[in-house]
Amino acid sequence: MLVGGASTRFGSDKSRAVFGGESLLDRALRTLRDAGATHLAYIGGSMRSDVQLSAHYVGDQQELAACMLRGIIAALAHAEHIGADRALIIACDLPLLRAASARAVLHALNDERVDVAVAHGEQDHWSCIAIRSRLHAPLRDSLVRGELAVHRAINGAITDTRIARIAIDEHELTNMNDVATLRAITDAEARRG
Secondary structure: OOOOOOOOOOOOHHHHHHOOOEEHHHHHHHHHHHHHOOOOEEEOOOOOOOOOOOOEEEEEOOOOOOOOHHHHHHHHHHHHHOOOOOOEEEEOOOOOOHHHHHHHHHHHOOOOOOOEEEEHHHHHHEEEEEHHHHHHHHHHHEEEEEEEEHHHHHHHHHHOOOOOEEOOOOOHHHHOOHHHHHHHHHHHHHHOO
């Protein structure tokens, strides 16, 4: 789970923001667990003592440029370290993402012909992906060469990278980039009951 950067648009550490009675960090970890992830880790930010689920903290390789790709690379390095051949990676700021949707993204890698699965609503949402660990080194090389965009790095990492786009309701992929969005979604969810 990607904790994120400085959360400058949000105004504070968004992973600690509360939605539905739990922090965005805890909610994302629970989503990953319920989606079938067997090893939980949160990438970036600082180590937390208040995480509700048992999860490992992984630093996000500060020597690399600050971007989402850096977090993905750290997640893949950790996956390789623990002997996992794939990783399901979501950002902490997707509190509406259902475990069943994340599971569908992860299960796309059951097809050996697929290297990367990305959540797709009205567009690709690279903040919810499943990816094979072997892409760690080529993605790292891409970032070192200056590529910051996840989709371009993935497309350029291996010339024949196979990407599956998994249809997910766009509503689930709502990103909480600012406090106003979090309030609006919280209010809308409260009205829904």
